Amino acid sequence: MSSLSVENLSVEVNGKRILDEVNLAIPKGEVHVLFGPNASGKTSLLMTILGFPNYKVVSGEIWFNGVSITNMSTDERVRLGIGVAFQNPPAIRGVKLADILHNFLKSEPEAKKKEIELCETLNFTKDFLSRDLNLCFSGGEVKRSELLQILAQKPSFVMLDEPDSGVDIENLGVIGKVINDFLKERSGLLITHLGYILRYVKADKAHVLIEGKVACSGKPIKILDQILKEGYGWCEKCLKIEKKC
Amino acid sequence: MLKDREEVLKAVSKPASLGPDLEIKDYIREAKAFYSCPVSSLPKEITDQSLKVGIRTDEKDRIGTYFQIDHSVVFQGFQKAFEGKIELMSTTEAIKKYDWLKDYWWNLIPANMDKYTALSELNWDHGYFIRVLENQKIMFPLQACLFISTNGLNQNVHNVVIMEPNSEAQIITGCTVHPNVQRGLHVGITEFYLKKGAKLTFTMIHNWAQNFDARPRTAVLVEDDATFVNNYICLKPVKSLQTYPVAYCKGSNSKARFNSIIFGVGNSNIDLGAKIVLQGPRSKGEVITHAIASDSSQIYSRGLLIGEHSDSKAHLECRGLLVSDRAFIHAIPELIGKVSGTELSHEAAVGKIAEEQIRYLMARGFSEAEARSLIVRGFMDVTIFGLPDALRDEVKRIVDGTAKGVL
Ligand SMILES: Nc1ncnc2c1ncn2[C@@H]1O[C@H](COP(=O)(O)OP(=O)(O)O)[C@@H](O)[C@H]1O
Ligand SMILES: [Mg+2]
Numbered sequence: 286m287s288s289l290s291v292e293n294l295s296v297e298v299n300g301k302r303i304l305d306e307v308n309l310a311i312p313k314g315e316v317h318v319l320f321g322p323n324a325s326g327k328t329s330l331l332m333t334i335l336g337f338p339n340y341k342v343v344s345g346e347i348w349f350n351g352v353s354i355t356n357m358s359t360d361e362r363v364r365l366g367i368g369v370a371f372q373n374p375p376a377i378r379g380v381k382l383a384d385i386l387h388n389f390l391k392s393e394p395e396a397k398k399k400e401i402e403l404c405e406t407l408n409f410t411k412d413f414l415s416r417d418l419n420l421c422f423s424g425g426e427v428k429r430s431e432l433l434q435i436l437a438q439k440p441s442f443v444m445l446d447e448p449d450s451g452v453d454i455e456n457l458g459v460i461g462k463v464i465n466d467f468l469k470e471r472s473g474l475l476i477t478h479l480g481y482i483l484r485y486v487k488a489d490k491a492h493v494l495i496e497g498k499v500a501c502s503g504k505p506i507k508i509l510d511q512i513l514k515e516g517y518g519w520c521e522k523c524l525k526i527e528k529k530c
Numbered sequence: 531m532l533k534d535r536e537e538v539l540k541a542v543s544k545p546a547s548l549g550p551d552l553e554i555k556d557y558i559r560e561a562k563a564f565y566s567c568p569v570s571s572l573p574k575e576i577t578d579q580s581l582k583v584g585i586r587t588d589e590k591d592r593i594g595t596y597f598q599i600d601h602s603v604v605f606q607g608f609q610k611a612f613e614g615k616i617e618l619m620s621t622t623e624a625i626k627k628y629d630w631l632k633d634y635w636w637n638l639i640p641a642n643m644d645k646y647t648a649l650s651e652l653n654w655d656h657g658y659f660i661r662v663l664e665n666q667k668i669m670f671p672l673q674a675c676l677f678i679s680t681n682g683l684n685q686n687v688h689n690v691v692i693m694e695p696n697s698e699a700q701i702i703t704g705c706t707v708h709p710n711v712q713r714g715l716h717v718g719i720t721e722f723y724l725k726k727g728a729k730l731t732f733t734m735i736h737n738w739a740q741n742f743d744a745r746p747r748t749a750v751l752v753e754d755d756a757t758f759v760n761n762y763i764c765l766k767p768v769k770s771l772q773t774y775p776v777a778y779c780k781g782s783n784s785k786a787r788f789n790s791i792i793f794g795v796g797n798s799n800i801d802l803g804a805k806i807v808l809q810g811p812r813s814k815g816e817v818i819t820h821a822i823a824s825d826s827s828q829i830y831s832r833g834l835l836i837g838e839h840s841d842s843k844a845h846l847e848c849r850g851l852l853v854s855d856r857a858f859i860h861a862i863p864e865l866i867g868k869v870s871g872t873e874l875s876h877e878a879a880v881g882k883i884a885e886e887q888i889r890y891l892m893a894r895g896f897s898e899a900e901a902r903s904l905i906v907r908g909f910m911d912v913t914i915f916g917l918p919d920a921l922r923d924e925v926k927r928i929v930d931g932t933a934k935g936v937l
Contacts, residue, residue, distance in 0.1 A: 337889050359892040369893050375886045378849075379820075379908025385894050415913070434894060 286351055288313045288442045288472035289334065289367075294345035296326075296333050296497075303329045305497040307345070311442070316473040316486065318505045321494035322517045327476045328372055330494070331444050334474075335359050335369060349442065368440030370431035372447045372476075376420040382430055383414040389437035399437075407433050408459055425456035432463055442472045449482040461485025480509040493520045538651050541642035548830070549772025549801045552743055554649055557684035557715045561600035564679075569597050569605045575709055576677060583704025583735040584928055585675040591920065594618045596658040596674040600683055603656050608672070616668060616699075617661040621688055624659035631659070634690050638721045638749035638778070646717045646745040650686035657687030657719070662697035662728075671700040671733075671921060678716065679708040689720040693728035693756070700921060701730065705744070706737040713741035713769070720748045724756035726781065731917065733761040735928065738768040740796055746773040754781035754810070761915040763925070764800065765793040765932045774803035774832065779813035779842070787816045791910050791929070794827025794857060803832030808842035808872060815844030820909050823850065823857035834864045837872025844873075850880035851909050853902070907933050 287310045296304035303326045311317050321327045333340040334347055336359045347355045354362050386403070390396040404411055407429045419427060428448050435443055448460055464475075465486045475488060483505060491505035493512075500520045501508070511519055545551040569577075569587040576599070577587040586592055594608025596618055603620045617624075625631050641651045658674045678685055693699065705716060716738075724730055738744055752758050758777055777786035788804035806815030817833045833846040850859035863876040883905050891901035910933055912926045 335889075335893055339885075358898070359889065360895055360897050363893055363895045371890070371893075375884065375890055377887045377890070377905060377908060379911035380887075380891075380904055381908075384904060384908075385891075388895060417908075417911075438895070 286313060287311055287348065288315075288350060289474070290348045291330075291334070292346045292348070294333065294347065295343045296329060297341045297343050298329065298339055302343075303497050304333065307497070307499055309492060309499065311472050311474060313472055314470065315489040316468050316475060318483065318488045318491040319474060319476045319494055320480070320491060320508060320512060325494045326497040327494055328446055331369065331446055331474070331476065334444065335367070336362050363440070366441040368435045368438050368443040370428070370435055370443070370445045370448055372450070374419050374427060374431060377418040378420060380418045381415050382418055382433070385418070385434055386414065386437045389434070403433055403436050406436065406463060409433065424451035425453060428452055428460055429456065432460060436463070436467065440471075443467070444474045444476075446476045447478055448475075450478055457481060458485075480513070483509060493517075495520050537642045538648050541648035542645055542652070544642070544644050544648070546644040546646060546745065546772060548774065548803075549745070550770050550799060552715060552745075552770070554645060554684070554715075558680070558682045559653060559684055561602070561680045561683055564599045564602035564604045566604050569595055572597075572604070576679070579706045579708065579737070580675050580677065580704055582928060582932065583675070583706045583737050584702040584733065584925065585673050585704040591670055592673050593668055593670045594672045596620070596660075597677070598656055598658075598675065598687065599677045600680050600685060601655040606658075612668070615663055615666040616672070617659065617663070618672060619659050620656040621659045621690055622654075622656050624690070631690065634692065634721060634723060638751055639719060639747050643747065647719060647747055649684070650688055650717045650719050653684070653686050654688055655686050657689040659690050660701065661692040662694060662699045664694040665696045666694075667698040668700070671702045674701065674703045676703070676705045676716065676718065677707070678711055678714050680714075681711045682713050683711075684715045684717070686717040687719070689718065691720070691722045691730070691732075693722075693724045693730050695725045696727040698729040699731075700918070701732050703732070703734045704737075705734070707739050707742060711742070712739050714739075714743070716742070716744045718744075718746040720746065722748070722750040722758065724750065724752045724758050726754045726756060728753075728756045730757070731759045731761070733915070733917065733921070733925065734763070736762075736764040736768070736771070737766040737932070738771070740767040741769045743769050744771045744773070746775070748773065748775035750775070750777040750786065752777055752779045752781060752784040752786055755783045756781060757785040759787045759916065760789070760804075761917070762788070762790040762802070763792075763929065765791070765910070765929065767796045768798050768800065770799040770801075772801040774805060776805040776807065777815070778807045778809060779815060780809045781813070782811045783813070784810050785814045788818070789915050790819045791912070791914070792819070792821045792829065793910065793933075794821070794823040794825070794829045796825050796827065798827040800827070801830040801832070803834065805834040805836070806844055807836045807838060808844055809838045811839055811841045813839060813842045817846040818914050819848045820911075820914065821848070821850045821859055822853060822906060822909055823859045824853045826854070826856040828858045830860045830862065832862045832864070833876065834866070835874045835876070837867045837874050838869060840869045840871030842872045846876040848876070848878040849909070851906065852880065852882045853906060
């Protein structure tokens with residue numbers, strides 16, 4: 286059974302079509318990569334899977350562990366076991382990283398200890414937890430804080446939106462290792478623009494999204510090589526061929 | 531008593547320049563007398579209410595206590611170890627004891643400013659006198675409670691706080707009412723004097739009632755190297771509250787900060803300002819206000835920075851959060867530079883909770899209602915007060931407790 290699957294999904298934002306008949310199935314235990322140029326709809330796909338209300342599903346269905354989640358609220362989906370690390374999370378003044386961790390860890394017997402362990406894993410000192418969420422975080426801090434929250438949540442399926450962008454090499458090492466460890470025995474969808482994270486994370490399959498459509502799917506390393514060599518122009522051609530048939 | 535009575539009498543019907551005008555004769559002046567007693571023996575309804583405004587009747591972690599109910603001083607005292615370091619008594623007693631106190635009395639606030647100052651001069655009901663002597667650094671708070679237990683009562687207190695050179699202290703003032711009190715009028719005159727090198731953190735928590743009116747009048751004189759921090763919290767319903775405290779940073783390197791967290795509930799009309807006048811070289815000021823308006827509340831959040839010295843600097847920040855379509859917030863930040871070289875700035879933002887923030891928290895498993903409440907409570911974040919850890923945690927508990935009730 287798939288962990289997550291998307292069937293013929295078309296989505297509009299403010300009346301504008303941004304995803305077009307997208308099909309995607311991520312079997313349990315697999316990690317898939319989503320490539321695509323800027324503005325191709327990668328983040329939108331993620332927001333739609335999360336059920337953000339401004340991403341209007343015009344047609345299609347989203348399944349999670351065999352259950353249709355298409356009409357569920359975001360928090361219901363999250364409680365079923367979907368986790369996300371956002372590309373650009375909003376700053377929320379006065380709300381602390383600790384508030385979110387407490388909520389995820391409230392049923393853990395040794396929550397305080399766990400919290401400190403998680404901070405150590407991601408190179409945070411404990412006082413980082415009392416910072417206002419995402420307010421004046423550096424690029425690396427944003428990405429690590431997103432991962433910290435996921436580690437506390439322990440979702441069975443996780444979506445990571447460009448965890449490697451705007452991150453220096455040192456942070457990339459930390460992030461890469463944490464993601465790789467976390468994804469063992471879990472399923473995931475990993476969005477990456479330049480594929481840096483793939484040096485650390487083993488992925489099973491890759492898809493390329495072009496103008497809201499899945500243009501091709503295949504082996505991650507092979508596709509990444511092509512993109513790096515020829516750019517996304519190669520995929521665009523590919524899409525045209527598909528259209529013809 | 532010490533000012534030209536005729537001038538004061540002329541002001542008895544003079545409306546304040548801001549806030550709804552109140553009819554003084556609508557409030558009663560008769561209150562039964564309360565006899566002095568240890569604060570720990572006060573009835574439970576009183577101790578419970580005072581705890582919510584930071585006043586501990588067990589006096590744990592407090593150096594001294596002033597407790598006034600209606601027009602009676604029920605307790606004034608402090609720990610023996612602080613004999614000769616601090617003074618704490620009612621102003622009625624202090625005025626009798628110290629002839630020099632008249633130099634501090636109505637010295638920063640004109641008694642004829644408006645009908646409320648006039649009222650408290652003509653019908654003066656005590657208030658506290660706190661003096662921290664030279665070089666004394668008092669690390670635990672002193673507390674003062676101004677309590678109203680008679681429905682419809684008018685209470686007029688006049689407080690004076692004198693921080694002698696190089697002294698340091700924290701004061702918590704809690705103003706609240708008995709659960710049976712629905713209406714009334716509290717007028718509080720407070721004059722603060724911070725002498726050279728003194729540091730005072732003054733935290734005031736108000737818990738009034740839906741039909742209660744409050745008109746505090748506050749002024750502060752900050753001398754060389756002295757620092758005044760004023761923290762104000764008002765999260766419970768009030769019919770009308772109007773106050774515009776002012777700090778005169780007269781000394782060189784003098785500093786003043788006003789931090790406020792206010793929550794408008796029901797039909798509350800809250801008009802809260804803070805004014806800092808930068809007069810000394812290297813004087814600095816900061817005003818931070820977080821205002822949340824719910825229900826049909828109306829909040830005016832004012833700030834005025836006046837730069838009178840060429841080497842002075844101040845910043846004003848006003849954040850307003852509207853959580854109801856019937857609520858209203860008017861942010862009025864004002865800067866007046868009188869000399870070149872003064873650096874004044876402000877930042878004001880009023881709006882509703884950003885959808886994006888709610889979605890983010892929902893993606894962390896919070897329901898929409900939980901997400902909203904978390905964001906609103908975040909707006910009441912007491913870390914903006916810069917309090918010492920123990921007091922910060924205590925104030926946070928009070929705010930969280932009150933927030934739970936109003937959200
Ligand atoms: N909330 C939104 N409002 C308006 N347009 C949006 C919104 N979200 C996405 N879009 C548009 O949809 C397209 C896809 O964007 P996005 O999914 O962010 O792409 P990617 O993540 O691949 O860079 C872009 O043209 C973007 O401007
Ligand atoms: Mg994106």
